[in-house]
Amino acid sequence: MAEVRVRFAPSPTGELHVGSARTTLFNWLFAKHQRGTYILRFEDTDTERNRPELVEPIMESYRWLGLLWDEGPYFQSQRFELYRQHAQKLLEQGHAYKCYCTPEELEARRKEAMAAKRNPRYDRRCRDLTPEQEQAFIKEGRKPALRIKAPSTGVTVVDDLIRGRVEFDSTDLDDFIIQRGDGRPTYNFAVVVDDVLMKITHVIRADEHLNNTPKQILIYRALNYPLPVFAHVPMVLAKDRSKLSKRHGSTAVSEFQDRGILPEALVNYLARLGWSHGDQEIFTIDELIQHFALEQVHPSAAIFDEEKLLWLNHHYIKSGDPKKIGEQVRAFLVKRGHMSESDAQAVPSETLAKIVDFFKERNRTLVELADSASYLLKDSISYDPEGVKKFLTPDKFPLLEGLAIAFSDVPEFKTATLDHVARGYLETKGKTLKDVAQSCRVAITGRTTGAGLFETMEILGRDKVITRLRQANTLISQASREN
RNA sequence: GGUCCCAUAGUCUAGCGGCCUAGGACGACGCUCUCUCAAGGCGUAAACACGGGUUCAAAUCCCGUUGGGACCGCCA
Numbered sequence: 001m002a003e004v005r006v007r008f009a010p011s012p013t014g015e016l017h018v019g020s021a022r023t024t025l026f027n028w029l030f031a032k033h034q035r036g037t038y039i040l041r042f043e044d045t046d047t048e049r050n051r052p053e054l055v056e057p058i059m060e061s062y063r064w065l066g067l068l069w070d071e072g073p074y075f076q077s078q079r080f081e082l083y084r085q086h087a088q089k090l091l092e093q094g095h096a097y098k099c100y101c102t103p104e105e106l107e108a109r110r111k112e113a114m115a116a117k118r119n120p121r122y123d124r125r126c127r128d129l130t131p132e133q134e135q136a137f138i139k140e141g142r143k144p145a146l147r148i149k150a151p152s153t154g155v156t157v158v159d160d161l162i163r164g165r166v167e168f169d170s171t172d173l174d175d176f177i178i179q180r181g182d183g184r185p186t187y188n189f190a191v192v193v194d195d196v197l198m199k200i201t202h203v204i205r206a207d208e209h210l211n212n213t214p215k216q217i218l219i220y221r222a223l224n225y226p227l228p229v230f231a232h233v234p235m236v237l238a239k240d241r242s243k244l245s246k247r248h249g250s251t252a253v254s255e256f257q258d259r260g261i262l263p264e265a266l267v268n269y270l271a272r273l274g275w276s277h278g279d280q281e282i283f284t285i286d287e288l289i290q291h292f293a294l295e296q297v298h299p300s301a302a303i304f305d306e307e308k309l310l311w312l313n314h315h316y317i318k319s320g321d322p323k324k325i326g327e328q329v330r331a332f333l334v335k336r337g338h339m340s341e342s343d344a345q346a347v348p349s350e351t352l353a354k355i356v357d358f359f360k361e362r363n364r365t366l367v368e369l370a371d372s373a374s375y376l377l378k379d380s381i382s383y384d385p386e387g388v389k390k391f392l393t394p395d396k397f398p399l400l401e402g403l404a405i406a407f408s409d410v411p412e413f414k415t416a417t418l419d420h421v422a423r424g425y426l427e428t429k430g431k432t433l434k435d436v437a438q439s440c441r442v443a444i445t446g447r448t449t450g451a452g453l454f455e456t457m458e459i460l461g462r463d464k465v466i467t468r469l470r471q472a473n474t475l476i477s478q479a480s481r482e483n
Numbered sequence: 484g485g486u487c488c489c490a491u492a493g494u495c496u497a498g499c500g501g502c503c504u505a506g507g508a509c510g511a512c513g514c515u516c517u518c519u520c521a522a523g524g525c526g527u528a529a530a531c532a533c534g535g536g537u538u539c540a541a542a543u544c545c546c547g548u549u550g551g552g553a554c555c556g557c558c559a
Contacts, residue, residue, distance in 0.1 A: 011559045043559060103557055110556080117484040120555065145557050163488070172486060172555090180557040187559050211487055211554040234489075234552095241551060269495095272508090276496055279507040298496070300489045301552065308495065308509045318522080362521035437518030449520035 004036025006202050007072075009043045009191070012054035015252035016061035018304065019206065019236040019244060022270040026233055027204045028067045029271070029292035039198060040069035044077045045190050061253040065263050066285065074198070076190050083185035086193050086223065087146050087178055095222035096178060098144035099126040100137035103181075121174050122147070143181035148189075148218060150175050156214040161202075161231035161294045168214040176215055188212055192219040195228060204231045204294065207301070231294045234274055234301045244304055256309075260332060260366030262320070265313040274302045282315060314364040322360070325369070326352030332370035338378065347377060358451055358459060375445050376459055381468070383475065387448040391439040392475055399429065399436050400443060404469040413462045418454040443472030 008024040010016070031038040040062070042055055055073075062068065076083075090096040099122075106122070113120040127149065129137075137144070150173040158166045178189035185193070195203060210232045220227050238248035250256055256266055268283055275298065277283070277291040317325060329352055333344040352373070359372045375381045406425045410417050423433055437453055444465055450456060457465045 009559090013559095046558060099557090101557095106557080114484075119485050121485090143557095166487070168487075174555080177557050182557080184557085186557065191559090206553095207488065208553050209559095214487095232488085237552080239494085243552085273495065276507095279497070281495090281508055302496090303494060305494050305509070311509055314522090359521095361523090364521095433518055435518095441519065447520090451520085453518055 002201060004031060004034040004201050005039065005199050006031045006036060006204055007039040007041050007195070007198060007200050009041045009194075009205075010058055011043045011046075012051070012058065014054040014057055015254060016058045017244075017251055018253060018256070018266075018270065019251075021061070021065065021067075021253050021266075022236060022273060023204065023206050023233055024062070024067055025065075025267060025270050026275070026292075026294070026297070029288055030202065030204060030294060031070075032289040033292050036201075037070045039074070039200075040072040041074040041194060041198070042076065043187065043190070044075055045080075045185055045187060057254060061257075064257055065253065065267055071198075074194070076185075076194065079190075079194070080184060082197065083179070083190050083193050084183060087185065087189065090148065090178070090222050091146060093222075094149070096146045096148050097127055097175075098129075098134070099147045099175075099177070100129075100134070100142045100144050101126060102142065122176070124175050127175065145177045145181045146179035147175040148178050148222060150218060156217050158210070158213045158217070158230055160210070161229060162234075162297050162299055163210065163232055166210065166213075170214075173214060173218065178219070188215050189219060192216050192223070196220070196223065196225045200228050202229045202231065204233065207232045207235050231297075233297055234299060236273065237301050237303050239303060241301075241303065248304075249306070258335070260368065260370070261309065261313050262316045262325075262328075262366070264320075265309065265316045268316075269309045269312050273304070274298050282312075310364050317356075317363065317365075317369070318360045322356040323349055323353040325360075325366070326356045328366050329356060329369045329373060332366050333373060333377075336367060336370050336374070338370060338374035351377075354459065358455065362449075362451065372450075375447070376456075379464075381446040383442065383446040384448060387438075387442040387446070388475060391442045391448070392472055393439075396436060396439040397473055399426070399431065400439060400469050400472055402429065403436070403440065404466050407457075407462065407469075408466055413458060413465075415452070415454040415458045418457050422454070439472075440469070443475075444468045 006027045008020075008027045010020055010024075028038050030036075040059075042058075044055075059073065087096065091098070109123070110120040126147070151170045154170045156168045156170055156173070158168070160166055176188065177186050179185055194200075213230055213232075217227060236244050238244040240248075242248075244251055250259065253266070257263075264285070267285065267288075271283060271288050271292070272281065275292065275296055277296065280287075280291075283291070326349055330344050330347065333339050333347070334341050338344075355373045355376060356369060359369055363369045363372055402425055403422060406421050407413075407418065410421050426432060426436065438448060441450060441453055441456075442448060444460060445456060460468075
């Protein structure tokens with residue numbers, strides 16, 4: 001069997017949309033599963049999009065996700081000569097013809113047709129021009145575009161791996177343009193020429209292209225090339241079932257990266273969106289490669305569910321290597337404004353790993369982890385005003401002070417010891433841990449939520465704990481003076 | 484207006500004619516554990532869009548209706 005070759009062909013927009021990322025993932029998994037080749041190609045025939053700053057972020061997101069390409073990236077903007085040659089061939093063989101209508105004229109006719117609720121199709125008026133008519137147009141200085149001759153009878157069948165057999169009535173096909181007046185190819189033409197030249201065996205792309213497929217098949221036929229296998233994957237929609245766009249929140253892969261999502265979580269989530277393997281939810285990359293099959297892709301559109309993504313992210317934070325995750329937290333310490341670049345670099349990896357291990361049960365993203373880490377690492381902390389108001393009340397003053405004293409001479413500052421000493425002290429006052437735990441927590445962390453109190457103390461260390469317990473007392477007296 | 488695609492709980496899905504009084508997961512809710520918040524454990528609610536066929540038998544096959552979506556550019 002011939003080698004499987006697939007490609008993904010994004011338009012350079014400056015960012016990688018999660019929908020594109022998923023389609024790419026399906027291509028990539030299919031290629032890996034088949035031990036084939038995955039090719040990256042940028043569709044930038046539109047010169048507006050032919051800019052490096054629009055391309056690089058996309059490749060960066062691919063690298064982050066681990067979706068590396070085996071070949072490319074190719075740029076259509078560098079292949080215009082190839083398309084011109086093929087268009088010329090079609091012209092010579094009578095599969096295409098010159099059209100002298102101007103874009104303005106066409107636009108006017110299209111609008112008119114739409115207004116009259118007629119089909120906005122090209123009327124083929126240039127298909128059989130006499131030499132005299134053509135000469136007249138040339139004299140006017142019109143630059144001809146090239147149109148393909150579409151058949152007026154029969155059906156075009158798309159055999160789709162996900163949709164099954166889809167029929168299109170050929171009478172609906174337009175004599176669409178394959179080469180613009182300035183010699184640049186149009187999308188549908190460049191795609192086919194490239195797919196042919198790059199020996200693409202399976203075209204796996206978004207659903208929105210299904211309607212383009214009969215047009216492309218027309219070009220394959222005119223060029224006399226065999227068809228690839230087509231597979232149109234369903235779209236990813238927003239909560240309101242419309243196309244997932246900016247107004248729905250995060251859409252770019254880089255935004256998820258910035259929000260502290262792990263690449264393995266996003267990959268796992270995207271893979272499971274529209275595809276399934278029995279009841280399995282968690283997949284390693286190797287498992288995805290092993291089990292992925294286009295036949296198992298669910299044909300209906302799927303809604304992007306952030307909650308489930310977060311759940312998966314949490315899973316990978318809990319089950320991952322704390323040291324590796326800790327290293328990723330380091331960058332967020334700076335991004336979140338908790339510390340300077342150099343201070344963040346100075347934190348030992350062991351400390352970060354310990355912190356990750358400590359908070360992984362309750363933090364779902366790297367951002368949350370970084371925020372948690374900040375109050376353990378920094379000397380000064382900020383206090384949650386609600387927590388202060390509720391728990392740092394004057395009646396707690398003697399207890400916190402008493403604990404500070406009790407803690408100052410424990411032999412070793414360890415969880416079990418602290419627990420024992422604290423409970424012992426509270427008993428002498430006729431109190432329980434419950435009476436003071438939350439006040440203590442606000443005093444030493446500034447927050448009302450967090451990990452185990454004594455574990456937190458152990459990590460903070462004697463100095464910070466005692467200092468903060470006493471600082472809390474000044475907070476209390478300030479508050480009572482204000483009242 | 485035309486063409487095409489899609490249709491199981493709020494969401495992702497299993498199901499490919501009998502195993503379905505429809506399974507799993509996220510989310511929601513409740514209980515439990517507990518120094519808080521989580522995590523964990525246990526449990527509850529929640530779906531085959533509708534109408535016709537085909538068949539001994541339909542979530543599963545066919546047709547229609549409704550609803551959603553995509554495309555109809557000298558954009559990609």
